[in-house]
Amino acid sequence: MQDQWINERLTSQISFLREVDKLKNVLRKTFIMDKSRLENTAEHSWHISLMAVVLQEHANDPSLNINQVIRMLLLHDLVEIDAGDTFAYDTEGYLDKEERENAAARRLFGLLPEDQRGEWMTLWREFEDGITYEAKYAAALDRLQPVIHNYYTGGVSWIKHGIVKSQVLKRLTPVQEVSETLWRFTLEIVQRSIDQGMLQDDPIAKEVN
Amino acid sequence: MQDQWINERLTSQISFLREVDKLKNVLRKTFIMDKSRLENTAEHSWHISLMAVVLQEHANDPSLNINQVIRMLLLHDLVEIDAGDTFAYDTEGYLDKEERENAAARRLFGLLPEDQRGEWMTLWREFEDGITYEAKYAAALDRLQPVIHNYYTGGVSWIKHGIVKSQVLKRLTPVQEVSETLWRFTLEIVQRSIDQGMLQDDPIAKEVN
Numbered sequence: 001m002q003d004q005w006i007n008e009r010l011t012s013q014i015s016f017l018r019e020v021d022k023l024k025n026v027l028r029k030t031f032i033m034d035k036s037r038l039e040n041t042a043e044h045s046w047h048i049s050l051m052a053v054v055l056q057e058h059a060n061d062p063s064l065n066i067n068q069v070i071r072m073l074l075l076h077d078l079v080e081i082d083a084g085d086t087f088a089y090d091t092e093g094y095l096d097k098e099e100r101e102n103a104a105a106r107r108l109f110g111l112l113p114e115d116q117r118g119e120w121m122t123l124w125r126e127f128e129d130g131i132t133y134e135a136k137y138a139a140a141l142d143r144l145q146p147v148i149h150n151y152y153t154g155g156v157s158w159i160k161h162g163i164v165k166s167q168v169l170k171r172l173t174p175v176q177e178v179s180e181t182l183w184r185f186t187l188e189i190v191q192r193s194i195d196q197g198m199l200q201d202d203p204i205a206k207e208v209n
Numbered sequence: 210m211q212d213q214w215i216n217e218r219l220t221s222q223i224s225f226l227r228e229v230d231k232l233k234n235v236l237r238k239t240f241i242m243d244k245s246r247l248e249n250t251a252e253h254s255w256h257i258s259l260m261a262v263v264l265q266e267h268a269n270d271p272s273l274n275i276n277q278v279i280r281m282l283l284l285h286d287l288v289e290i291d292a293g294d295t296f297a298y299d300t301e302g303y304l305d306k307e308e309r310e311n312a313a314a315r316r317l318f319g320l321l322p323e324d325q326r327g328e329w330m331t332l333w334r335e336f337e338d339g340i341t342y343e344a345k346y347a348a349a350l351d352r353l354q355p356v357i358h359n360y361y362t363g364g365v366s367w368i369k370h371g372i373v374k375s376q377v378l379k380r381l382t383p384v385q386e387v388s389e390t391l392w393r394f395t396l397e398i399v400q401r402s403i404d405q406g407m408l409q410d411d412p413i414a415k416e417v418n
Binding site: 005006007009010013014016017018020021022023024025032033034036039040042043045046047049050051053054055057058067070071074075112116148149152181184185188189 | 214215216218219222223225226227229230231232233234241242243245248249251252254255256258259260262263264266267276279280283284321325357358361390393394397398
């Protein structure tokens, strides 16, 4: 059901822009700050794009290409339209996550004119591969944001899913790789979360202490 | 109620990033594409940032600085956290819109460290003043997106508020200024909306015909 508009390129682009609206209905496991409801992936994408700009100075490497980061963050979760949001700590869901997301990327970016399709696919792959500094910085924010949300919503999502410290820290490795300051912040917020009973310390670590 | 984190800058930045989360609760008059609910301003900001990238080639001036546009779009509506969303066709609401939004900008950007506060205020003013090509292109998308949404949701918001063609076209003047293709698209989507009974033609225009 594709309406024809002016020319073929615009027709494809409008069709794509209609389709991506569905990201507003993909719910995450994280609550918005006032705890009134779960966050959706579209508003999450906006929040971390803004976050990337605000926290840019904390990247260890000042040559960070922030514009590339923002572009990646704007599109990084589009695949969730087909593949859904896989909870960060859902090991089973992660088994076929890559396959589901690759198919989603092909379908969604496939709506765009061919040259743009290639560009967007490349940008999405850069994020997924996590090799460039920009991809790592983007991933760092993507993972730090829910931690901040969890902390400020009384750890509701961590408690519900019984998450422990080591799971969070492992997930936040990209932060350690890109920013000394943000990593110190991460350790601090994780510690305060444990102290305030929002996050469980690891069972083994408890025995050692 | 500002938590202290690592250093003063990060403390300010985290406080700002918590506060902007409130944009997720500011509702617009436009529905999301599946008509299930009103759109909020955070997800709208994400959608038009993505739209800016996808439709970039249609800007008449190829020297458009798209990165500047994206930054403007990410923050342009933050003031709505305090000032609320003023409906595009609410003439009364527009009377004190500027005053309300200036106060909001001072408070919100005031949460950031001083140098960032200045940068963000400048960027927001650039958008509001609408003089640079980037500001005009950003405004064009900000105004085109709800038209696309209205068209694809059966004109529900236009019908509810009794909007007529000339109001929409006047509001979409920035599109005419920045893009020949997008302006042709605008005229086309407005005409189809009228033909399909989603938007009223102007009473005077009707008499002439």
